[in-house]
Amino acid sequence: MKIHKYDTVIVGAGGAGMRAAIESTKRSRTAVLTKLYPTRSHTGAAQGGMAAALANVEEDNWEWHTFDTIKGGDYLVDQDAAEILAKEAIDSVLDLEKMGLPFNRTPNGTIDQRRFGGHSRNHGEAPVRRSCYAADRTGHMILQTLYQNCVKEGVEFFNEFYVLDQLIADVDGVKTSVGVVAYELATGEIHVFQAKAVIYASGGCGKFFKVTSNAHTLTGDGQAAVYRRGLPLEDMEFFQFHPTGIWRMGILLTEGARGEGGILRNKDGERFMEKYAPVMKDLASRDVVSRSIYTEIREGRGCGPEGDHVYLDLTHLPPEQLDAKLPDITEFARTYLGIEPYTDPIPIQPTAHYAMGGIPTNVQGEVLTDNTTVVPGLYAAGEVACVSVHGANRLGTNSLLDINVFGRRAGIAAAEYSQKASYVELPEDPAQQVIDQVEHLRNSTGTERVAVIRRELQECMDANVMVFRTEQTIKTAVEKIAELRERYRNVSIQDKGRRFNTDLLEAIELGNLLDLAEVMAVSALARKESRGGHYREDYPNRDDVNFMRHTMAYREVGDDGTESIRLDYKPVVQTRYQPMERKY
Amino acid sequence: MATPVLDKAEAAGQPEPGFADSPYITVTFRIRRFNSEVSAEAVWEDFQMEIDPKERVLDGLHKIKWDLDGTLTFRRSCAHGICGSDAMRINGKNRLACKTLIKDLNPEKPITVEPIKGLTVLKDLVVDMDPFFQAYRDVMPFLITKDTNEPTRERLQTAEDRERFDDTTKCILCAACTSSCPVFWNDGQYFGPAAIVNAHRFIFDSRDEAGEQRLEILNDRDGVWRCRTTFNCTDACPRGIEVTKAIQEVKRALITRRF
Ligand SMILES: Cc1cc2nc3c(=O)[nH]c(=O)nc-3n(C[C@H](O)[C@H](O)[C@H](O)COP(=O)(O)OP(=O)(O)OC[C@H]3O[C@@H](n4cnc5c(N)ncnc54)[C@H](O)[C@@H]3O)c2cc1C
Ligand code: SF4
Ligand code: FES
Numbered sequence: 001m002k003i004h005k006y007d008t009v010i011v012g013a014g015g016a017g018m019r020a021a022i023e024s025t026k027r028s029r030t031a032v033l034t035k036l037y038p039t040r041s042h043t044g045a046a047q048g049g050m051a052a053a054l055a056n057v058e059e060d061n062w063e064w065h066t067f068d069t070i071k072g073g074d075y076l077v078d079q080d081a082a083e084i085l086a087k088e089a090i091d092s093v094l095d096l097e098k099m100g101l102p103f104n105r106t107p108n109g110t111i112d113q114r115r116f117g118g119h120s121r122n123h124g125e126a127p128v129r130r131s132c133y134a135a136d137r138t139g140h141m142i143l144q145t146l147y148q149n150c151v152k153e154g155v156e157f158f159n160e161f162y163v164l165d166q167l168i169a170d171v172d173g174v175k176t177s178v179g180v181v182a183y184e185l186a187t188g189e190i191h192v193f194q195a196k197a198v199i200y201a202s203g204g205c206g207k208f209f210k211v212t213s214n215a216h217t218l219t220g221d222g223q224a225a226v227y228r229r230g231l232p233l234e235d236m237e238f239f240q241f242h243p244t245g246i247w248r249m250g251i252l253l254t255e256g257a258r259g260e261g262g263i264l265r266n267k268d269g270e271r272f273m274e275k276y277a278p279v280m281k282d283l284a285s286r287d288v289v290s291r292s293i294y295t296e297i298r299e300g301r302g303c304g305p306e307g308d309h310v311y312l313d314l315t316h317l318p319p320e321q322l323d324a325k326l327p328d329i330t331e332f333a334r335t336y337l338g339i340e341p342y343t344d345p346i347p348i349q350p351t352a353h354y355a356m357g358g359i360p361t362n363v364q365g366e367v368l369t370d371n372t373t374v375v376p377g378l379y380a381a382g383e384v385a386c387v388s389v390h391g392a393n394r395l396g397t398n399s400l401l402d403i404n405v406f407g408r409r410a411g412i413a414a415a416e417y418s419q420k421a422s423y424v425e426l427p428e429d430p431a432q433q434v435i436d437q438v439e440h441l442r443n444s445t446g447t448e449r450v451a452v453i454r455r456e457l458q459e460c461m462d463a464n465v466m467v468f469r470t471e472q473t474i475k476t477a478v479e480k481i482a483e484l485r486e487r488y489r490n491v492s493i494q495d496k497g498r499r500f501n502t503d504l505l506e507a508i509e510l511g512n513l514l515d516l517a518e519v520m521a522v523s524a525l526a527r528k529e530s531r532g533g534h535y536r537e538d539y540p541n542r543d544d545v546n547f548m549r550h551t552m553a554y555r556e557v558g559d560d561g562t563e564s565i566r567l568d569y570k571p572v573v574q575t576r577y578q579p580m581e582r583k584y
Numbered sequence: 585m586a587t588p589v590l591d592k593a594e595a596a597g598q599p600e601p602g603f604a605d606s607p608y609i610t611v612t613f614r615i616r617r618f619n620s621e622v623s624a625e626a627v628w629e630d631f632q633m634e635i636d637p638k639e640r641v642l643d644g645l646h647k648i649k650w651d652l653d654g655t656l657t658f659r660r661s662c663a664h665g666i667c668g669s670d671a672m673r674i675n676g677k678n679r680l681a682c683k684t685l686i687k688d689l690n691p692e693k694p695i696t697v698e699p700i701k702g703l704t705v706l707k708d709l710v711v712d713m714d715p716f717f718q719a720y721r722d723v724m725p726f727l728i729t730k731d732t733n734e735p736t737r738e739r740l741q742t743a744e745d746r747e748r749f750d751d752t753t754k755c756i757l758c759a760a761c762t763s764s765c766p767v768f769w770n771d772g773q774y775f776g777p778a779a780i781v782n783a784h785r786f787i788f789d790s791r792d793e794a795g796e797q798r799l800e801i802l803n804d805r806d807g808v809w810r811c812r813t814t815f816n817c818t819d820a821c822p823r824g825i826e827v828t829k830a831i832q833e834v835k836r837a838l839i840t841r842r843f
Contacts (some may be wrong), residue, residue, distance in 0.1 A: 036661055036669070039667070039668065039756065040661050040667040040668060040669050041667075043662065044662070044666055044667055044756070045667070094720055094736075094737065097738040097739065098727075098734060098738075098739070099726075099727065100726060100727030100786075100789070100791070100792075102622050102746060102749070102750070102753050102789070103738075103745050104743075104746065105740075105741055105742065106743075108740070109740030109741055109742050109744065110738060111738050134753075135756070137666075140666060140754075141753065144717070144755075148725050148727070149726055151725060151726055152726040186706065215661040215662045215663065215667065216660060216661055216663060217661045301821075328666075332664060332665075335685070336638075336685075337663070338638075388803045444705075448698045449650075450650070450654075451650030453667055478745055493654055494653065494654030495654050495657075496656040497655070498621065498624075499619070499620065499706070500707040500708075500710050501657075502657055502658075503654040503655060503657075504647070
């Protein structure tokens with residue numbers, strides 16, 4: 001075991017982690033721990049763009065953007081946070097341009113913008129061009145640009161270090177962050193990082209679904225680490241299902257395809273979104289479009305022999321436009337489906353995409369231990385966090401924005417905190433929990449297999465807590481997850497070695513997915529209403545009287561060691577927008 | 585050599601993407617294995633499985649890891665060709681395992697999978713990427729501008745100027761190009777195509793003002809002049825970047841000092 005000391009430790013080197021690192025490295029001695037090489041992070045998969053009311057191509061302003069974000073989130077958004085997001089969007093895009101990001105340009109040389117779902121002119125009048133983009137590889141450009149600037153600033157990375165535990169101590173009755181424990185992939189060595197401030201930027205947890213746009217490595221490690229140490233997770237029942245994943249594979253085809261004029265069609269060739277969202281049509285918000293697709297499929301208007309998908313039709317768009325604006329996704333269709341998008345429609349289905357919920361923070365990125373109390377020294381930003389700017393449903397292009405705005409804020413706040421704070425003493429055996437976990441898995445002779453449990457989990461989640469949910473399906477999921485968690489205790493691995501033991505890490509990641517899946521299902525069961533990404537067929541309406549509030553889920557351990565989940569609720573911050581019915 | 589086999593019944597229950605009407609076929613993966621904790625020698629090992637030909641080589645590797653041999657070690661993340669984790673030598677050519685479909689490989693013969701060449705093998709298909717990233721860092725891969733007075737709006741750039749370096753912005757740092765280059769195999773000091781691609785991305789960016797400096801770095805004895813124009817890199821690039829052309833453009837810029 002090695003012990004390191006840094007002012008600030010950042011967990012994760014995606015967009016949020018690197019944006020934070022650029023700020024914090026300038027102000028404090030910073031280490032970035034990341035399980036992937038930074039440029040392998042899933043921010044690089046983002047395609048469509050980053051929202052900011054630059055008004056480069058048509059009239060726009062940040063107040064309209066704020067409104068769209070709140071409405072898009074079905075009013076579960078904390079409105080003070082949404083306002084910060086929309087206001088700071090403009091500078092955060094300009095910052096990226098100054099760092100070198102190669103945005104697409106307008107004829108007069110400014111940053112070009114395009115339409116995206118849910119973003120509108122003057123509170124819903126018509127779609128507006130707000131998404132700043134670089135072809136359909138905006139996330140790639142953001143990730144590369146931030147990495148380039150980390151190289152420039154001399155940010156210190158610990159690549160292929162897996163953070164597995166968060167250390168928290170009681171300092172005068174206040175839960176305070178002490179540091180993290182990490183596992184080094186190359187050697188199997190355990191490292192303790194004592195730090196005045198820790199920022200989680202470890203991304204999402206979509207891998208508990210089968211059909212998903214998320215990478216294999218998006219297993220919610222950060223959420224699970226703090227949750228196991230008694231901190232709450234907020235709004236975990238809200239998960240976004242993106243309407244256009246490649247059929248059965250889940251690979252994303254950006255909403256930008258519809259922003260460029262792409263149309264969804266059922267087996268009769270009908271543009272069905274006209275029925276469900278007369279104004280925004282194919283560009284209504286994602287939850288609305290995903291439900292519409294499944295309604296078409298359920299009512300027998302799906303395509304293919306099994307009627308289990310619909311089409312994304314780009315054939316009416318000029319090939320030059322596809323080549324210039326959507327080169328990557330058209331290539332995905334060619335590579336993985338053998339389909340030529342110039343001439344043939346692309347089979348799609350909704351795909352599990354984005355976790356709206358996560359580690360609760362305030363607008364400085366400080367992590368909360370209950371509805372109001374912060375954990376000194378602990379921060380979170382990006383998809384791992386819940387500020388909450390996305391509420392019940394995130395608008396497209398608002399996440400690349402979120403990671404930049406709140407990554408930057410967390411980086412500054414954490415570094416400023418670590419400048420004035422002192423180290424909290426490490427507990428006696430800081431790595432004990434991780435050592436126990438690793439040794440248990442390495443020595444286990446159990447009969448259960450990681451891959452089998454993971455498959456069953458993913459199938460259960462797809463079948464029961466995806467786009468449509470009912471009391472019955474969620475209960476089925478809760479029971480199944482409990483069974484899988486029990487079986488997981490009996491899991492064993494084949495690779496017993498120390499070097500590059502990915503067999504071991506997949507087992508640990510599965511443990512995280514199981515914990516988070518349970519939180520999601522239990523939170524969903526209790527929310528007896530439909531809002532944004534959480535749609536209950538047995539409670540099809542939004543219920544502002546009882547459920548205009550955030551879910552806070554806590555892990556409780558009884559005296560006899562039994563685990564359970566306690567749910568509490570937190571009020572939504574409302575400033576100037578009164579909840580209204582959401583129509584597109 | 586023992587050949588572990590994954591039978592169809594087991595395979596059928598899997599969540600792997602596939603198509604209802606497409607038949608599974610039997611293929612053999614022949615994988616170059618190395619684990620210093622077990623043996624100092626690398627060996628070939630065969631695995632046989634039923635797989636949908638429309639699946640990726642990465643899906644095949646996962647079938648092995650998840651159902652046959654958990655010790656098989658490789659890097660991967662996104663599974664659709666954008667993160668650059670899984671460059672490997674498949675049937676003797678550098679490719680991304682997640683972008684190579686079984687049907688494009690002649691499943692009649694064993695599919696060989698080896699680590700990329702020229703970088704130290706750490707375990708099975710995992711190589712040491714540090715020298716690769718060091719070469720990248722050496723070309724100053726970040727925008728440099730002299731004016732300290734930051735503009736309050738974005739810098740302007742015409743669409744044509746933006747287009748000038750578009751190709752080289754696509755790089756995902758997968759190392760398929762550099763590790764397919766015979767010059768790099770012979771001399772690990774050579775910067776290699778990927779670093780030059782990333783230097784190109786800035787040299788030809790109208791906003792950048794450090795082109796001369798980068799050119800000087802690449803004028804080094806381990807720089808662009810080592811390139812023998814074998815085009816292996818261009819063939820290997822999963823992003824379709826015209827790597828050799830980019831290197832040629834840098835060479836020309838060095839001669840004419842115009843870029
Ligand atoms: C296909 C796709 C397309 C998208 N398109 C858009 C879009 O057009 N616009 C938009 O706004 N949003 C988009 N999104 C959403 C957006 O890209 C993500 O929400 C966002 O990039 C997440 O960034 P992040 O920095 O929080 O996490 P990530 O980029 O996922 O980074 C997570 C980091 O944490 C590290 N990590 C994880 N676990 C550990 C651990 N245990 N120890 C150490 N390190 C760890 C990883 O190594 C990685 O560096 C898209 C998402 C997907 C999947
Ligand atoms: S140029 Fe192509 S092959 Fe080389 S590292 Fe970049 S993406 Fe990979
Ligand atoms: S796994 Fe990301 S490029 Fe292949």
